[in-house]
Amino acid sequence: MAKLLEVEDLQTQFFTSAGVVKAVDGITYDVEEGETVAVVGESGCGKSVSALSILRLIPDPPGRVVGGHIKFMGQDLATLSDEDMRTVRGRQIAMVFQEPMTSLNPVLTIGLQITETLQQHLNLNKEEANARAVELLGKVGISDPDRRLKQYPHHLSGGMRQRVMIALALSCNPKLIIADEPTTALDVTIQAQILELMKDLTRELDVALIVITHNLGVVARYADRVNVMYAGRIIESGTAEDVYHYPRHPYTLALLRSVPRMDQPRKAKLDPVQGQPPDLTKLDKGCAFRPRCNFAIDKCTSNGPVLETIEKGHTVACWQHEKLLNALETA
Numbered sequence: 001m002a003k004l005l006e007v008e009d010l011q012t013q014f015f016t017s018a019g020v021v022k023a024v025d026g027i028t029y030d031v032e033e034g035e036t037v038a039v040v041g042e043s044g045c046g047k048s049v050s051a052l053s054i055l056r057l058i059p060d061p062p063g064r065v066v067g068g069h070i071k072f073m074g075q076d077l078a079t080l081s082d083e084d085m086r087t088v089r090g091r092q093i094a095m096v097f098q099e100p101m102t103s104l105n106p107v108l109t110i111g112l113q114i115t116e117t118l119q120q121h122l123n124l125n126k127e128e129a130n131a132r133a134v135e136l137l138g139k140v141g142i143s144d145p146d147r148r149l150k151q152y153p154h155h156l157s158g159g160m161r162q163r164v165m166i167a168l169a170l171s172c173n174p175k176l177i178i179a180d181e182p183t184t185a186l187d188v189t190i191q192a193q194i195l196e197l198m199k200d201l202t203r204e205l206d207v208a209l210i211v212i213t214h215n216l217g218v219v220a221r222y223a224d225r226v227n228v229m230y231a232g233r234i235i236e237s238g239t240a241e242d243v244y245h246y247p248r249h250p251y252t253l254a255l256l257r258s259v260p261r262m263d264q265p266r267k268a269k270l271d272p273v274q275g276q277p278p279d280l281t282k283l284d285k286g287c288a289f290r291p292r293c294n295f296a297i298d299k300c301t302s303n304g305p306v307l308e309t310i311e312k313g314h315t316v317a318c319w320q321h322e323k324l325l326n327a328l329e330t331a
Helices: 047-054 082-091 110-122 126-139 158-170 188-205 240-245 250-257 298-302 321-330
Strands: 003-016 019-032 036-040 063-072 093-096 176-180 208-213 225-230 233-239 308-311 314-316
Touching: 003 047, 003 208, 019 047, 019 063, 019 208, 019 225, 019 233, 036 047, 047 063, 047 176, 047 208, 082 093, 082 110, 093 158, 110 126, 110 158, 126 158, 158 176, 158 188, 176 188, 188 208, 225 240, 225 250, 233 240, 233 250, 250 321
Parallel strands: 036 208, 036 225, 093 176, 176 208
Antiparallel strands: 003 019, 003 063, 225 233, 233 314, 308 314
């Protein structure tokens, strides 16, 4: 399959009074056509900033993309003018933001917010845009779409607002959708419905999808590949099967052990990730995860590991990945 998106050594920093925050510190990954890729990590690890960097939505000041390349369909997005980039956003790359209540304009009807996008990017007239909006709302499972077009965001539940956001993302037939924590504000039942909906629609329409989440359990059945981020860097990457069944970084293992499992006894206790995420203004040359790591050695303090391939398609940044594998095999 052809590579749709190529992110190479992306670096995004925020220049604040407290110091330089290295929010994204040299990440590299790609997304193929029709593929679902998950970016997983704790809050503050740089997941959302990496997505906003792709779309050139980093507020400047204080933020700035200071290095790296982002190629979409072979074209470097950094070389595009602001006008050309606005054409890419929505039309070729769409985004489902984390909180639909703040992403939708509260004083505009649902219909106006969808038809405005269609008229802007697809040059549809008002009647054509309305018909397309009704079709989209029906496709994402909203009943009585004609009536919903006349309503405002506060008339809808959280799950329905997120469905509207998905309809907006799909409206112009993009090649890639970035979903930033699409289920965070929803209850568990609605989370499953939204994820199933996105999975079905992206496969039906052959749209690539980047799912950003803090929960490895959320993407277990939806992602083809998984990138695990910590302190602005990708510390493990591989197919979903490799990452879930054969984790090779202590942080990945800790995330997996903190998720409830159906195959464990009901009274089994969760094993939370101990400690706190690091201050991104005070990172040193060592491994950022070492204060929280049970496998840390002296080498982790002086020399941070880089991503290395341990098997085809499976990379990890850890000096102790062999010891971790042995520990898993003997557990």
